[in-house]
Amino acid sequence: MSKALEGVRILDFTHVQSGPTCTQLLAWFGADVIKVEKAGEGDATRGQLRDIPDADSLYFTMLNHNKRSITLDTKNPKGKEVLVTLIKQCDVMVENFAPGALDRMGFSWERIQEINPRIILASVKGFGPGPYVDCKVYENVAQCAGGAASTTGFDDGPPMVTGAQIGDSGTGLHLALGIVTALFQREKTGRGQKVLAAMQDAVLNLCRVKLRDQQRLERTGELKEYPQYPEIGFGEAVPRAGNSSGGGQPGSILKCKGWQKDPNAYIYFITQAAVWPAICKVIDEEGWITDPHFATPTARLPHLKMIFDRIEEWTKTKTKFEAMDILNKFDIPCGPILSMKEIAEDESLRATGTVVEVEHPTRGKYLTVGNPIKLSDSPTDVTRSPLLGEHTVEVMAQMGYNDEQIAQLRAERVI
Numbered sequence: 001m002s003k004a005l006e007g008v009r010i011l012d013f014t015h016v017q018s019g020p021t022c023t024q025l026l027a028w029f030g031a032d033v034i035k036v037e038k039a040g041e042g043d044a045t046r047g048q049l050r051d052i053p054d055a056d057s058l059y060f061t062m063l064n065h066n067k068r069s070i071t072l073d074t075k076n077p078k079g080k081e082v083l084v085t086l087i088k089q090c091d092v093m094v095e096n097f098a099p100g101a102l103d104r105m106g107f108s109w110e111r112i113q114e115i116n117p118r119i120i121l122a123s124v125k126g127f128g129p130g131p132y133v134d135c136k137v138y139e140n141v142a143q144c145a146g147g148a149a150s151t152t153g154f155d156d157g158p159p160m161v162t163g164a165q166i167g168d169s170g171t172g173l174h175l176a177l178g179i180v181t182a183l184f185q186r187e188k189t190g191r192g193q194k195v196l197a198a199m200q201d202a203v204l205n206l207c208r209v210k211l212r213d214q215q216r217l218e219r220t221g222e223l224k225e226y227p228q229y230p231e232i233g234f235g236e237a238v239p240r241a242g243n244s245s246g247g248g249q250p251g252s253i254l255k256c257k258g259w260q261k262d263p264n265a266y267i268y269f270i271t272q273a274a275v276w277p278a279i280c281k282v283i284d285e286e287g288w289i290t291d292p293h294f295a296t297p298t299a300r301l302p303h304l305k306m307i308f309d310r311i312e313e314w315t316k317t318k319t320k321f322e323a324m325d326i327l328n329k330f331d332i333p334c335g336p337i338l339s340m341k342e343i344a345e346d347e348s349l350r351a352t353g354t355v356v357e358v359e360h361p362t363r364g365k366y367l368t369v370g371n372p373i374k375l376s377d378s379p380t381d382v383t384r385s386p387l388l389g390e391h392t393v394e395v396m397a398q399m400g401y402n403d404e405q406i407a408q409l410r411a412e413r414v415i
């Protein structure tokens with residue numbers, strides 16, 4: 001079966017996590033992704049957090065599936081010539097170097113356009129234009145600057161970062177959408193364009209509901225669904241809401257049977273208004289269905305802590321999976337807190353290709369997360385990440401270099 005992005009060639013100048021997640025998605029949709037790496041070194045993540053000596057790390061392999069790897073010294077004049085050839089023959093160039101690195105290499109946007117007016121140049125940077133435009137940025141810096149850390153954690157604790165890589169992988173997703181949109185526009189205009197996804201902006205986009213709450217707080221002085229209401233009160237900025245739901249339906253994480261020994265014996269429980277009578281029946285508090293203190297969502301807001309304490313008395317008598325089974329019969333929205341071990345062993349995630357086992361020549365079998373976006377006419381086959389420079393000769397030949405030229409560039413350590 002054909003793939004959605006078949007025929008699209010990507011010059012992948014990305015490294016670490018944010019850029020590679022973007023180009024991996026494009027590769028899964030069928031684009032030919034040529035990853036350019038420094039000869040001898042490669043992407044720094046190849047050697048980071050290694051679990052097997054001398055084998056590419058899981059950090060690298062899990063972010064670079066379905067790509068080809070070439071090595072090229074882009075600071076060498078002959079390497080720059082090769083790069084010009086690559087730019088001429090690619091549709092998209094993706095990079096996430098530190099600000100200014102591409103210009104210092106001699107490849108400004110103006111120069112790139114001159115070489116290939118149809119090319120799309122897509123970049124991840126930490127910040128957009130402004131006071132921090134020149135800063136190098138990693139994941140947690142973006143989480144802090146994008147509003148995630150100040151709104152995550154508990155009220156009596158410090159700001160907190162989340163394990164979900166919203167700064168890196170989140171920005172990669174945003175960039176991928178920018179790229180396919182620019183490709184779509186190029187169909188009509190014939191022109192390439194510059195695409196920028198700043199990590200601060202991407203995190204803020206994912207924290208949109210907290211900017212909503214900031215404005216609600218400024219207007220009304222309180223956020224009634226937050227755990228600070230009514231006892232603790234509010235300051236000037238949106239506070240950390242612990243595990244309270246971010247939406248209009250109050251929710252919380254509650255202990256389940258075995259919580260004393262199992263750090264993940266918990267369930268997320270949402271008191272959706274539509275199923276309030278069912279919740280009352282399940283926890284044996286049928287009087288709450290008509291009691292004016294509990295009967296409506298507004299009446300319940302000042303009592304949420306007491307309500308969740310009572311529901312927890314019930315959830316503590318069930319395992320998280322038993323509770324799921326019972327609650328789902330009544331359409332009560334809830335979800336088990338799954339450990340990474342449970343997710344790795346989940347058969348349904350494997351059946352859909354969301355968790356995939358991949359064979360690698362130096363590390364053997366490993367698990368990875370497959371393409372979370374499923375297209376009915378463009379299925380994803382996850383293939384292993386490339387070894388450093390595995391496709392240098394193949395790609396150079398495809399670009400029109402003959403064996404002698406390739407051997408010469410090799411001898412001069414350009415490739």
Ligand code: CAO
Binds near residue numbers: 019099126137138
């Ligand atoms: N041949 C020769 N030189 C190469 C090359 C190649 N194939 N590929 C890259 N280089 C050079 C670059 O030109 C740059 O050189 P100069 O600094 O002399 O101009 C150099 O390698 C290093 O690039 P860098 O500054 O991007 O790398 P770093 O490890 O110092 O910084 C990072 C890493 C991520 C902090 C920085 O790239 C960055 O801020 N990127 C933008 C934001 C981003 O994507 N962050 C997420 C990273 S994932 O957590």
